[in-house]
Amino acid sequence: MEEFDLTTREGRFKHFGSVDPIEGTKPKNKEDMADLQNSRKDFLFEVDSVGINNLNYPVVIGDFQSVGNFELATSLRKDEKGINMSRLIESLETVNHSGVPLNFETLEQLLKHLRERMKQDNAKLTVSGKWFFNKPSPGTNIDALAHADVIYSASHNGDKFTRKQFGMTAQVTTLCPCSKEISEYSAHNQRGNVKVMIDIDDSVELPSTYKEDLYEILEINASSQLYPILKRTDEKMVTERAYENPRFVEDLIRLVAYDLVELPWVKGFELECRNEESIHQHDAFSRLKYQK
Numbered sequence: 412m413e414e415f416d417l418t419t420r421e422g423r424f425k426h427f428g429s430v431d432p433i434e435g436t437k438p439k440n441k442e443d444m445a446d447l448q449n450s451r452k453d454f455l456f457e458v459d460s461v462g463i464n465n466l467n468y469p470v471v472i473g474d475f476q477s478v479g480n481f482e483l484a485t486s487l488r489k490d491e492k493g494i495n496m497s498r499l500i501e502s503l504e505t506v507n508h509s510g511v512p513l514n515f516e517t518l519e520q521l522l523k524h525l526r527e528r529m530k531q532d533n534a535k536l537t538v539s540g541k542w543f544f545n546k547p548s549p550g551t552n553i554d555a556l557a558h559a560d561v562i563y564s565a566s567h568n569g570d571k572f573t574r575k576q577f578g579m580t581a582q583v584t585t586l587c588p589c590s591k592e593i594s595e596y597s598a599h600n601q602r603g604n605v606k607v608m609i610d611i612d613d614s615v616e617l618p619s620t621y622k623e624d625l626y627e628i629l630e631i632n633a634s635s636q637l638y639p640i641l642k643r644t645d646e647k648m649v650t651e652r653a654y655e656n657p658r659f660v661e662d663l664i665r666l667v668a669y670d671l672v673e674l675p676w677v678k679g680f681e682l683e684c685r686n687e688e689s690i691h692q693h694d695a696f697s698r699l700k701y702q703k
């Protein structure tokens with residue numbers, strides 16, 4: 412058996428089975444390499460969406476840095492074999508300025524770049540991330556950071572958005588009306604997750620406070636709200652607020668839906684409320700779709 416010098420990394424690697432590379436017959440220069448992606452013939456079908464997903468990249472949402480989870484894609488014509496996937500991240504890099512600012516202006520720039528660079532008719536993206544914001548305690552007014560999950564999803568044909576969606580998941584408190592009604596004292600409550608995906612009406616100007624406006628609607632209709640810091644006086648406040656505002660999962664979805672319909676920039680939405688039950692191991696949920 413061949414002996415290797417175990418004091419060097421190369422020797423140790425070979426000791427553990429690594430071998431030298433072969434000379435090989437295939438080209439090493441890019442110009443000489445086959446470009447399969449760019450071969451042309453009848454490939455039977457157009458492809459609606461082809462690209463990459465589960466890509467984590469730094470983003471800036473509001474005042475804070477966060478991590479975005481991206482899906483980047485384009486359409487693909489019937490006579491083209493594949494897209495050049497490395498160009499998707501090259502396009503993302505063009506809007507990365509110590510993080511990609513998450514707003515529709517930047518995403519439109521990115522989609523235009525993607526479509527042109529990939530020479531396709533349509534470019535699409537979805538990105539989700541945690542939006543952090545200051546949420547002072549309700550009575551004592553002590554600053555601390557809370558978060559909600561946001562989703563931007565859009566497609567662009569070069570001239571305009573062909574789909575523009577904004578989504579959010581906020582966490583709230585719900586207190587069971589039935590439990591309050593039937594019990595001598597107390598009422599069980601739960602942490603609720605209110606999730607919405609909105610189709611944005613592009614003919615209406617999106618207010619600069621759209622994230623804040625939406626967050627307020629998702630949480631204000633619940634029994635009470637969540638805060639990072641609560642002193643005793645705050646805790647009394649949120650506990651009593653919840654008791655004064657009991658909500659079934661059906662009540663919450665209808666109250667949130669009413670406020671969403673009133674927002675001028677909302678064309679339609681899909682809404683879900685899910686309560687992590689404290690008296691069961693399962694969750695309770697409600698869903699609602701609406702188009703204006």
Ligand SMILES: Nc1nc2c(ncn2[C@@H]2O[C@H](COP(=O)(O)OP(=O)(O)OP(=O)(O)O)[C@@H](O)[C@H]2O)c(=O)[nH]1
Nearest residue numbers: 441446448449461492493494495496497498499501
């Ligand atoms: N189209 C396609 N590409 C893939 C697939 N799986 C991996 N790849 C990617 O193929 C990429 C390399 O191809 P290209 O991006 O076309 O590289 P290139 O042709 O040298 O790039 P350009 O200089 O932009 O022309 C790598 O980044 C791989 O990640 C797949 O299923 N389909």
